[in-house]
Amino acid sequence: MKLTTILEFNKRIVFAVAALLILGGLGGVLLQPSFLRPLAELAVTARRTEVPIRSVRSGRVMVALTFGQSNAANSGETRYRSRGRVYNFYQGKLYAARDPLLGATGRGGSVWTRLGDRLVAQGRYDAVVFVPLGVGATGIARWAPGGDLHAKVVSAIREVKGSGLNVTHLMWHQGESDVGRTGTLTYETMFLDMLVSIRDEGVNAPIYVSVATRCHNQGADRTIRRAQQGLVDPSLGIYAGPDTDKLGRRYRYDRCHFSTEGLEKFAELWLKALAPGGDK
Template identity: 25%
Template sequence: MGISSSVPKNDQSTTTTKKQIFILSGQSNMAGRGGVKNKHWDRIVPDDCKPDPSTIHRLNANLIWETAQEPLHADIDTRKTCGVGPGMSFANGVKDYIVGVIDLVPCAVGGTAIKEWAKGEKLYEDMIRRSKAAANSGGEIKAMIWYQGESDTSSKHVAESYKSNMENLIRNVRSDLGLPSLPIIQVAIASGTDAKLVEVVREAQKAIDLPNVVCVDAKGLELKEDNLHLTTTAQVQLGHMLADAYLAHFG
């Protein structure tokens, strides 16, 4: 992973340091494929994604806090090569406007359909377990950032079920974390298997009718040659869009 520095828990637990926790979840575009080609990451880290050891931390797969740096999901989305995602540019985008340190909880796994994030399924339970561990170490969960849906564009039935499945997911996360008003920032997908079904899922995402749910639209952001994953530049842009949405609605 190339991550050697760690942030001891006692360094983050002083009475003067406020910990702001953000859950990063979904599938490959959240996990990050920016700069990945032929299963290799080019290791190019844009300035907006640079680590900030004193301010931005991540919960690794072993539930230990460490300096957050790209690729954020390397030990979470282990079946694929991870690169740049939106998480670091988001964190760098909000750090000057909120008090305290930023603790990121990466949970995204590529190629996963929303049914795999249903309550009781491994991905969902892992996300809840990691989120609770983050909160138990001291801090407040401020939002869940969700970018998923490309895998639900292969079937008409699945695409048409997206809205109800996503609303159930939001209700379950809020209930299991004991945060009934937890802010949710979801990304409306920009790509998928079937263009018509991409629009079905996008409309579902934009139609979620629950309080404290904001939608950020990825449509128009640059895609890689595979026409599925965002480029590094697009991921940086998306991170800024997510930061702007958080600060405008919940900051």
């Protein structure tokens, strides 16, 4: 056997033994959540443009917490990168907004990046900050106190406050998953319980409730629509958001989530709902 062949063989053995030692001796450490979490965080925020939070602590700034299910998350057909001063707040840091937004589920596009550009372009705000929390296929029970996602809302509010910002708007778009499962009164009660908890965190911002029940072959649902419309009460700071049940199959690439055209229409509906006088 040639000397070079022997050396190459020995080198492979050394590498194999080293790998076994690492996996055996350090594997338990490397696979611990405390070790993996920073690596996962680095991967999520890679190639994002971080912006100093101090840049949005003055002026006319909207800080909107957006939550609900997939159409409040990143489930749109096409991604969009905001061109104006529109930002994505995520785990105490601020990034230039581009889809998919950090903090919400899904890998597609969102309505928020498009809405932010419209709000800034119209001069309503100097800057817009979105705090996206949407999670696909979630019923309202998961967002209400006692639900597994309620802590996510509370935690985000505290992170925003800890960064020297205040939530100015709450935007709720949810309901499809409750069709045929939740009654009108139950839906309203869980929503109001959720809102009370948010108010207890010192957030007195107006909350905008979308009417959203249409998904796939499921048409508009009277029970959930009645609950969402019945919740509107300006004396409690609850206002009407967009009625996206009006956006039919033409605007949904899979009969549920919004196409590019649908996202543009959705953004226009939000723009109208947020205007003085609201969605009338």
